[in-house]
Amino acid sequence: MKARVHITLKNGVLDPQGKAIQHALGSLGFDGVDDVRQGKYIELDLSTTDKAAAEANVEEMCKKLLANMVIENYSIEIE
Template identity: 80%
Template sequence: MKARIYVTLKNGVLDPQGKAIQHALVALGFDGVDDVRQGKFIELELRETDSVKAKANVEEMCKKLLSNPVIENYSIHIE
């Protein structure tokens, strides 16, 4: 069973990495970019076969390790 996790900075939290990408894009001539936010994408291969249990498990992982709930949001997709 596969879990995909998207970790993004919450709105209002400064994203210097995103700003750096935006400046680099402008320097390369791509000037139609208003905003850039960078996040993390994590793919887990789970042994669990029950999708409800898997989601609860991954939720726990996100809270304990994969994201910083103070400044980041996460979303989980199980398939």
């Protein structure tokens, strides 16, 4: 199975990398970009064939390592 994890900063958390990207886009002539928030994308190949077990396992991975629960949100897709 394949798991895809999208990790983003929570609303209200400052995003200096997003601001740098926004500024760079403006410098390159891409006007009209009002805000940029950047995040992480992690793809995992799992050996299990049980979708519920895979989701529970990846959920635990996010809580223990992949996401900083204080400042980040995450979403999981299992295929």
